[in-house]
Amino acid sequence: MLSEIQCSSDKVMDTNEECSIVLELSKDDLFFDRKKRLLQIKGFSPKERVYLRSSSKPGWLSATVEVLLQIARIIQLNEQELYFAEDDECTSGEFYSPRNELEALNSIVSLIHVSLSSCTPTQANFLEELQKTIFGLISDFGDKNSVKTVVERDRSCDQEKRLLEWGEINGVKTQLQISYVKGAGRGAIARKDLKVGDIALEIPLSIIISEELVYETDMYHVLKEIDGISTETILLLWSMREKHNCDSKFKAYFDTLPEKFNTGLSFGVDAIMTLDGTLLLDEIMQAREHLHAQYDELVPALCNQFPEIFSPELYTWEQFLWACELWYSNSMKISFSDGKLRTCLIPIAGFLNHSLCPHIMHYGKVDNATNSLKFCLSRPCRSGEECYLSYGNFSSAHLITFYGFLPEGDNRFDVIPLDIDVSDVDSFEDKPMSSWTTHMVRGTWLSNNHSIFHYGLPSPLLDHLRRSQSPMLQTKTFLQANLENEIEVLENLRLIFDDMMENLGDIDLNHRENCGWDEKLAIDFEILQGRMASSILISCNNGISMVKTELCKCMAEDIRG
Numbered sequence: 001m002l003s004e005i006q007c008s009s010d011k012v013m014d015t016n017e018e019c020s021i022v023l024e025l026s027k028d029d030l031f032f033d034r035k036k037r038l039l040q041i042k043g044f045s046p047k048e049r050v051y052l053r054s055s056s057k058p059g060w061l062s063a064t065v066e067v068l069l070q071i072a073r074i075i076q077l078n079e080q081e082l083y084f085a086e087d088d089e090c091t092s093g094e095f096y097s098p099r100n101e102l103e104a105l106n107s108i109v110s111l112i113h114v115s116l117s118s119c120t121p122t123q124a125n126f127l128e129e130l131q132k133t134i135f136g137l138i139s140d141f142g143d144k145n146s147v148k149t150v151v152e153r154d155r156s157c158d159q160e161k162r163l164l165e166w167g168e169i170n171g172v173k174t175q176l177q178i179s180y181v182k183g184a185g186r187g188a189i190a191r192k193d194l195k196v197g198d199i200a201l202e203i204p205l206s207i208i209i210s211e212e213l214v215y216e217t218d219m220y221h222v223l224k225e226i227d228g229i230s231t232e233t234i235l236l237l238w239s240m241r242e243k244h245n246c247d248s249k250f251k252a253y254f255d256t257l258p259e260k261f262n263t264g265l266s267f268g269v270d271a272i273m274t275l276d277g278t279l280l281l282d283e284i285m286q287a288r289e290h291l292h293a294q295y296d297e298l299v300p301a302l303c304n305q306f307p308e309i310f311s312p313e314l315y316t317w318e319q320f321l322w323a324c325e326l327w328y329s330n331s332m333k334i335s336f337s338d339g340k341l342r343t344c345l346i347p348i349a350g351f352l353n354h355s356l357c358p359h360i361m362h363y364g365k366v367d368n369a370t371n372s373l374k375f376c377l378s379r380p381c382r383s384g385e386e387c388y389l390s391y392g393n394f395s396s397a398h399l400i401t402f403y404g405f406l407p408e409g410d411n412r413f414d415v416i417p418l419d420i421d422v423s424d425v426d427s428f429e430d431k432p433m434s435s436w437t438t439h440m441v442r443g444t445w446l447s448n449n450h451s452i453f454h455y456g457l458p459s460p461l462l463d464h465l466r467r468s469q470s471p472m473l474q475t476k477t478f479l480q481a482n483l484e485n486e487i488e489v490l491e492n493l494r495l496i497f498d499d500m501m502e503n504l505g506d507i508d509l510n511h512r513e514n515c516g517w518d519e520k521l522a523i524d525f526e527i528l529q530g531r532m533a534s535s536i537l538i539s540c541n542n543g544i545s546m547v548k549t550e551l552c553k554c555m556a557e558d559i560r561g
């Protein structure tokens, strides 16, 4: 979903020879205090004016870009990225996440765009040079972080082509064609080179499936009388019947939908057993229980009372699960011109696959002027390349449960939440920075700071554990009591992850080759969680030895002293 660009440009043009761009952290930002602190650590204020110097000075461009990017990255951090953001000086070229980097670079592009609308020709030269550099950085970043798609040219896409033709008759404008891609079903491939800001796909409102459609049906008169029924459930029940309607306006769309979705919701018994000891097991079991309860409460009664509307052979548990998987894996939340957020199915856009480094990041708002939904690029996509969307900042457990895949690459939203009571310790501290209400860890290979007092582990967690262990100590100092406290903190953390590794058990990779799709996914998740847990154990162990070395030095000095 579109997050407001929080940088603003005052468009202050200082002289004819130079100009400046203002990056400002919005006072309304939910994490204003934390971001302000991070900015200050790096030597910036929440409202920073960056001057674009004369191009005759060598190196002005890269120095300016570096400053702009450091500030924009912090402004664009989301809550989880902020939790893991290291509060030490960040080395240049470091980034927080692909999402954050693309947001930061695109926010600078927007500022340049605004400034270009009211500047002198000399200033325009600076700005255009800067813009070219930022576009170059976006393109390089995409190249480095993208996953190569293999298009399966031998598989026919006749139904998909029919849907595209139907869409174009109804006003769809697209720069994408649909093909099968290895490991992900169908995907959308760029027909020509597309640049930042280009519209890859434009879908008119008239072919978007949303709640309004159901209001016109006989089904709605029955469903609206049910207390507390959500519009999502109404849509789900509607799609179970509409799928079989030969006269449906959306027949071409329903014809392209798979008979089976293969998400975590339809994992078989063996896959579920494999998940024992993983975080994914809870996620899948909770979701399945919820859906079973919903079905049992609603559907048999509807079939009994209104069999002419809810025909029992169309409203089986299997068909209900199919519809749930359809809506979970293919729907998008769209903001309409009346300000309402609606969950919708969007024909053709539904072929866009997810990537951790997507081309399209913002697509959730109807354009009032054109009455359509536009999918614009935040990074370039070359002709023949698969064009990816961001489904959201989801963990791999969520993506497997509701979408049925594990994304390639480092997913920075894969965290292990820790069940730690934060109430008593942080409440007596009046430091705003200590008030995280939940704590978590992630693979420590993602951290750049493995030195003493950091160990690749998140600072908010370590600070919390230090304080709860010994509230009165001055932490992060080389005093004996503090170092002893530090060792206890790391040993306690190590215990949690020793247990986790034990519960995960051994993984049989040879067995994986002969498994079905669901067991394969379950094993891959187990491997991922094991990798995360073992990286944390390594960090704890390395940390303990580092601290013990310091402790020995400290005690030796005491003896000498």
Ligand SMILES: C[S@@+](CC[C@H](N)C(=O)[O-])C[C@H]1O[C@@H](n2cnc3c(N)ncnc32)[C@H](O)[C@@H]1O
Pocket (backbone or CB within 6 Å): 183, 184, 185, 186, 187, 329, 330, 349, 350, 351, 352, 353, 354, 355, 402, 403, 404, 405, 406, 407, 408
């Ligand atoms: C909105 S649909 C995208 C089109 C879909 N590939 C198809 O053939 O209909 C979402 C589904 O695509 C697949 N998918 C999306 N992104 C993927 C990825 N990065 N890797 C593997 N499968 C992916 C998953 O099956 C997911 O449930």
